[in-house]
Amino acid sequence: MNNKMTEKITPRDTDFAQWYTDVVKAARLCDYTDVKGCMIYLPLGQAIWENIQNNMDRMFKKTGVQNVYLPMLIPESLLQKEKDHIAGFAPEVAWVTMGGNEELEERMCIRPTSETLFCNYWQKEVKSYRDLPKIYNQWCSVLRWEKTTRPYLRSREFLWQEGHTIHSTSKEAMERTLQMLDLYTNFCKDYLAIPMVTGQKTPSEKFAGAENTYTMEAMMHDGKALQSGTTHYFGQGFAQAFNIKFLNKENKLETVYETSWGTSTRLIGALIMVHGDDNGLVLPPKIAPTQVVIVPIASHKDGVMENATKIYEDLKAKGIRVKLDDSDKTPGFKFNESEVQGIPLRIEVGPRDLENGEVTLAIRFTHEKENVKLENICEEVNTKLEVIQKGMLEKATEFVNSHIYEAKTKDEMIELASTKEGFIKADWCGSEECEDKIKEITGGAGSRCIPFDDKLLTGKCICCGKDAKHNVIWGKSY
Amino acid sequence: MNNKMTEKITPRDTDFAQWYTDVVKAARLCDYTDVKGCMIYLPLGQAIWENIQNNMDRMFKKTGVQNVYLPMLIPESLLQKEKDHIAGFAPEVAWVTMGGNEELEERMCIRPTSETLFCNYWQKEVKSYRDLPKIYNQWCSVLRWEKTTRPYLRSREFLWQEGHTIHSTSKEAMERTLQMLDLYTNFCKDYLAIPMVTGQKTPSEKFAGAENTYTMEAMMHDGKALQSGTTHYFGQGFAQAFNIKFLNKENKLETVYETSWGTSTRLIGALIMVHGDDNGLVLPPKIAPTQVVIVPIASHKDGVMENATKIYEDLKAKGIRVKLDDSDKTPGFKFNESEVQGIPLRIEVGPRDLENGEVTLAIRFTHEKENVKLENICEEVNTKLEVIQKGMLEKATEFVNSHIYEAKTKDEMIELASTKEGFIKADWCGSEECEDKIKEITGGAGSRCIPFDDKLLTGKCICCGKDAKHNVIWGKSY
Numbered sequence: 001m002n003n004k005m006t007e008k009i010t011p012r013d014t015d016f017a018q019w020y021t022d023v024v025k026a027a028r029l030c031d032y033t034d035v036k037g038c039m040i041y042l043p044l045g046q047a048i049w050e051n052i053q054n055n056m057d058r059m060f061k062k063t064g065v066q067n068v069y070l071p072m073l074i075p076e077s078l079l080q081k082e083k084d085h086i087a088g089f090a091p092e093v094a095w096v097t098m099g100g101n102e103e104l105e106e107r108m109c110i111r112p113t114s115e116t117l118f119c120n121y122w123q124k125e126v127k128s129y130r131d132l133p134k135i136y137n138q139w140c141s142v143l144r145w146e147k148t149t150r151p152y153l154r155s156r157e158f159l160w161q162e163g164h165t166i167h168s169t170s171k172e173a174m175e176r177t178l179q180m181l182d183l184y185t186n187f188c189k190d191y192l193a194i195p196m197v198t199g200q201k202t203p204s205e206k207f208a209g210a211e212n213t214y215t216m217e218a219m220m221h222d223g224k225a226l227q228s229g230t231t232h233y234f235g236q237g238f239a240q241a242f243n244i245k246f247l248n249k250e251n252k253l254e255t256v257y258e259t260s261w262g263t264s265t266r267l268i269g270a271l272i273m274v275h276g277d278d279n280g281l282v283l284p285p286k287i288a289p290t291q292v293v294i295v296p297i298a299s300h301k302d303g304v305m306e307n308a309t310k311i312y313e314d315l316k317a318k319g320i321r322v323k324l325d326d327s328d329k330t331p332g333f334k335f336n337e338s339e340v341q342g343i344p345l346r347i348e349v350g351p352r353d354l355e356n357g358e359v360t361l362a363i364r365f366t367h368e369k370e371n372v373k374l375e376n377i378c379e380e381v382n383t384k385l386e387v388i389q390k391g392m393l394e395k396a397t398e399f400v401n402s403h404i405y406e407a408k409t410k411d412e413m414i415e416l417a418s419t420k421e422g423f424i425k426a427d428w429c430g431s432e433e434c435e436d437k438i439k440e441i442t443g444g445a446g447s448r449c450i451p452f453d454d455k456l457l458t459g460k461c462i463c464c465g466k467d468a469k470h471n472v473i474w475g476k477s478y
Numbered sequence: 479m480n481n482k483m484t485e486k487i488t489p490r491d492t493d494f495a496q497w498y499t500d501v502v503k504a505a506r507l508c509d510y511t512d513v514k515g516c517m518i519y520l521p522l523g524q525a526i527w528e529n530i531q532n533n534m535d536r537m538f539k540k541t542g543v544q545n546v547y548l549p550m551l552i553p554e555s556l557l558q559k560e561k562d563h564i565a566g567f568a569p570e571v572a573w574v575t576m577g578g579n580e581e582l583e584e585r586m587c588i589r590p591t592s593e594t595l596f597c598n599y600w601q602k603e604v605k606s607y608r609d610l611p612k613i614y615n616q617w618c619s620v621l622r623w624e625k626t627t628r629p630y631l632r633s634r635e636f637l638w639q640e641g642h643t644i645h646s647t648s649k650e651a652m653e654r655t656l657q658m659l660d661l662y663t664n665f666c667k668d669y670l671a672i673p674m675v676t677g678q679k680t681p682s683e684k685f686a687g688a689e690n691t692y693t694m695e696a697m698m699h700d701g702k703a704l705q706s707g708t709t710h711y712f713g714q715g716f717a718q719a720f721n722i723k724f725l726n727k728e729n730k731l732e733t734v735y736e737t738s739w740g741t742s743t744r745l746i747g748a749l750i751m752v753h754g755d756d757n758g759l760v761l762p763p764k765i766a767p768t769q770v771v772i773v774p775i776a777s778h779k780d781g782v783m784e785n786a787t788k789i790y791e792d793l794k795a796k797g798i799r800v801k802l803d804d805s806d807k808t809p810g811f812k813f814n815e816s817e818v819q820g821i822p823l824r825i826e827v828g829p830r831d832l833e834n835g836e837v838t839l840a841i842r843f844t845h846e847k848e849n850v851k852l853e854n855i856c857e858e859v860n861t862k863l864e865v866i867q868k869g870m871l872e873k874a875t876e877f878v879n880s881h882i883y884e885a886k887t888k889d890e891m892i893e894l895a896s897t898k899e900g901f902i903k904a905d906w907c908g909s910e911e912c913e914d915k916i917k918e919i920t921g922g923a924g925s926r927c928i929p930f931d932d933k934l935l936t937g938k939c940i941c942c943g944k945d946a947k948h949n950v951i952w953g954k955s956y
């Protein structure tokens with residue numbers, strides 16, 4: 001791979017952070033702008049996000065989700081209504097203080113998230129049990145005034161979806177909270193080929209204003225966790241602060257129960273760091289904007305362009321997202337470009353192979369090349385795309401399974417944290433003090449989640465030795 | 479129609495403005511919020527916008543458009559680079575002056591449009607003719623600090639798409655400018671069943687910073703114009719201000735040529751005011767989120783729910799967007815609700831019709847009802863949807879054609895403007911003075927556009943009597 005484009009990528013095992021930045025840049029996913037902390041999402045990055053959006057949105061709608069769109073501005077008085085919420089978000093919002101040439105009477109922030117606006121709307125809108133549930137979602141951008149930023153992982157403005165629902169019973173709200181975590185997890189498994197570790201957040205890691213927060217955590221290739229989606233059960237906290245009441249079937253006033261849930265362009269960061277390699281991006285076929293690229297070799301030779309075009313038309317007719325690269329770049333350049341951009345399959349159409357009635361199929365994920373008979377190409381491509389999708393999930397799952405460790409003593413935990421990359425399971429007493437201490441002695445392994453099975457290992461807190469309340473998954477994180 | 483929901487709608491001919499507001503509210507398209515001048519787009523309104531987005535986006539991509547996403551914030555120094563542009567937009571932007579608890583060194587505005595950000599990016603990115611053209615688009619929200627607002631027609635924040643392109647030649651840029659106007663016009667005709675009057679804006683109506691602005695203007699039922707989409711040819715104005723240069727094939731530095739083009743949620747305002755009637759919304763089948771609603775009558779009776787469900791499944795399998803309304807509301811309520819929301823077809827499934835092996839088909843657009851044999855229902859629905867789509871366009875086209883008048887003298891023009899609703903064609907000398915004067919003497923009929931054929935009627939300016947430069951379409955507008 002002696003090519004300008006791939007030369008720019010630092011080997012993954014040399015410097016993972018630099019490798020990540022290099023891949024983002026070389027694959028032209030997104031780029032920095034003169035607006036500090038904000039990115040431009042370039043065509044490939046945006047196309048991946050659109051594929052995530054379209055597929056997730058279809059899954060949402062099957063569960064009764066309706067899309068809406070609320071204002072991007074939130075008056076300060078609204079943001080302040082729920083005390084934990086404002087405490088959590090006030091330090092990181094951007095404030096609009098002027099409209100045109102006039103100073104505003106009340107300043108407004110650009111939404112960091114929209115719980116307060118949804119609640120404000122529902123308070124006026126909801127009257128009776130017949131108005132419930134409301135299962136709303138919006139696709140939008142939000143802004144949080146972060147100090148240090150990294151493409152897709154942490155930026156001031158980012159694209160996301162935020163779901164907000166209200167229900168007449170606690171049970172229904174809790175079911176929705178867990179249903180959406182399940183939906184997220186299935187989406188990531190089926191489309192992104194990323195297995196998720198799921199569970200409940202400890203109190204200190206909860207969303208500002210939530211009773212319970214549930215999370216899915218993906219393990220990056222360097223063993224660190226990336227929080228990839230969260231769902232929140234609010235109980236009646238916001239609803240009381242905003243006075244969202246309804247008449248129940250017995251004609252009595254009750255307060256609603258609420259949830260919210262979100263995923264963002266962070267998922268693209270996960271895609272890169274789970275599947276990428278030294279040559280760049282590796283995209284799962286189901287989410288790849290281009291699934292197959294066709295590269296003609298010696299395109300002036302008899303039959304090359306004819307066959308390349310025919311394959312292109314045939315694959316396109318079968319609904320495969322295919323691109324024919326007939327630009328005037330060299331085949332070598334095109335090969336490398338398709339590798340960097342993570343296109344799952346490349347079909348090389350050259351005169352020598354054609355003499356045998358064949359073309360070459362290059363598989364991005366395994367780096368293998370195969371000769372395929374012209375007449376079998378459509379079938380072969382279809383099969384390969386399925387095999388790749390499955391193979392990527394299997395590989396990622398094996399990686400996660402082989403990088404989750406168990407610690408029964410403090411020393412074991414310190415040892416594991418300093419010698420192994422991955423997650424560590426260890427029991428915990430439930431105190432924030434021990435949680436902080438564990439993060440300190442492990443050099444940064446914070447609590448990722450309490451897994452749903454929550455099976456104690458020793459029954460004693462790994463830190464203080466007192467009776468343990470939960471088994472926790474610990475890990476360093478992005 | 480004796481029903482709470484439709485009673486709320488003021489008759490269209492009694493008070494058009496109030497009728498509009500009533501329809502928006504009764505159909506639950508969007509609603510006001512506590513954020514002044516900003517709307518919440520409710521599920522039906524947002525679903526219509528998504529259908530507009532999906533179909534237009536597919537048309538964009540066929541012409542080589544790539545989607546990207548740029549920051550929502552623009553530093554003041556960037557906004558100021560193109561002098562006409564800042565002059566046009568400065569009075570109507572919202573300024574962010576604080577991030578968290580810190581005052582910003584340089585204030586930033588929330589994008590009112592993104593020419594400056596695109597130029598800033600291209601200046602760094604474009605090096606050679608090989609990098610051209612760039613055909614970018616983004617779907618996002620923008621904010622303009624409007625004083626008076628109306629749902630969909632003028633609000634502080636609104637959803638839109640903004641396309642931005644750069645080219646190596648003036649010719650190519652001009653072709654793209656006109657190509658996109660054409661695409662917009664075709665989209666509105668084919669999907670929204672709205673015929674557009676197109677042409678070039680006079681200099682005083684141009685976009686801030688553009689050399690030429692082209693527009694499509696729709697005629698509302700009250701004869702007023704709604705500017706529904708514009709495309710701009712910038713020449714090299716922005717490119718020079720931002721220094722966007724490339725090496726041409728002869729290795730010489732040249733400046734790029736630029737375009738931009740946009741449509742917004744205003745199109746939903748057009749949908750309402752072109753097709754709506756006293757009962758509410760009337761949606762063209764191609765854009766209706768629900769194309770067919772099935773209402774069971776006396777649903778406890780033998781066969782009603784079975785048949786309603788079977789029809790639902792059959793239509794769904796044919797790809798029709800169908801809803802089975804099996805809620806516990808009365809059939810009368812459901813009928814009215816489907817009328818208000820503009821659902822093109824309603825199938826009423828009741829025991830009496832079923833005895834004859836029939837159901838009733840109600841057509842929203844024509845208010846007709848027909849009995850249809852059960853076994854023909856799928857075919858009949860398909861045919862009807864096509865007939866309605868065609869019929870709506872025909873009706874709207876006839877309306878426009880019969881409401882464009884010609885004026886040859888000033889008196890004629892004043893007479894037409896005060897007695898007729900619609901557009902008036904009249905010749906114009908090209909001076910801004912006469913343009914303003916005509917608006918004054920006609921009680922508000924401004925220049926909408928210079929039509930592409932630009933055929934002079936008398937050769938003399940209708941206002942000053944001097945030689946005319948253009949034939950102009952004049953009209954009152956939203």
